[in-house]
Amino acid sequence: MRRAVLTTAALGLGTLAALQGLRLVPLGDQMRAFAAAPALMEGCTDVPEAVELAETLRLRGIAVDRGIEALDSRRAEIAAAEERLSAKLAQLRAAKEALGRGQAAAQTRTDEGISRLIAVYDAMKPAEAAEVLAALPPDFGAEILARVQPETGARIIAALEPSHAAILSARLGATPAAKD
Numbered sequence: 001m002r003r004a005v006l007t008t009a010a011l012g013l014g015t016l017a018a019l020q021g022l023r024l025v026p027l028g029d030q031m032r033a034f035a036a037a038p039a040l041m042e043g044c045t046d047v048p049e050a051v052e053l054a055e056t057l058r059l060r061g062i063a064v065d066r067g068i069e070a071l072d073s074r075r076a077e078i079a080a081a082e083e084r085l086s087a088k089l090a091q092l093r094a095a096k097e098a099l100g101r102g103q104a105a106a107q108t109r110t111d112e113g114i115s116r117l118i119a120v121y122d123a124m125k126p127a128e129a130a131e132v133l134a135a136l137p138p139d140f141g142a143e144i145l146a147r148v149q150p151e152t153g154a155r156i157i158a159a160l161e162p163s164h165a166a167i168l169s170a171r172l173g174a175t176p177a178a179k180d
Contacts, residue, residue: 009057118147126155134164142171 121129133141145153157165
């Protein structure tokens with residue numbers, strides 16, 4: 001009989017714990033174990049097995065209550081952590097968007113500056129543009145030549161010294177296609 005009662009109690013507690021774990025049955029205050037079961041023990045205080053069983057059940061009830069309290073506490077901690085993470089994620093997304101806008105604005109300003117510079121070289125006389133390009137680093141000079149109008153670029157290269165024209169032509173061949 002003792003085993004049947006213990007088995008039944010264990011199965012009942014196990015089922016409730018499983019259902020709580022699945023969140024199918026809320027274990028609010030109505031499911032709390034009671035530390036003292038006076039009605040259960042009436043007339044049984046002279047049976048040692050019954051007293052032992054009642055004490056075991058009482059201790060298990062206390063352990064279950066503590067476990068439920070620990071789960072509730074942990075659930076509250078996890079909810080608070082999720083809120084903090086959500087807020088941090090929102091901040092990071094806003095910062096990323098602001099950074100993207102700043103980079104896009106800087107790139108736009110750079111592109112506008114390059115476009116103005118190319119327009120200046122397109123408007124210059126080829127001999128004057130050749131003198132300026134000869135003084136620039138070869139990579140930068142090749143980038144400018146890649147972006148000016150092809151006719152203007154040809155006239156500028158023709159006005160350069162042959163050795164400098166060869167260097168710029170070699171760099172121009174290695175330069176990616178013009179962005180404009």
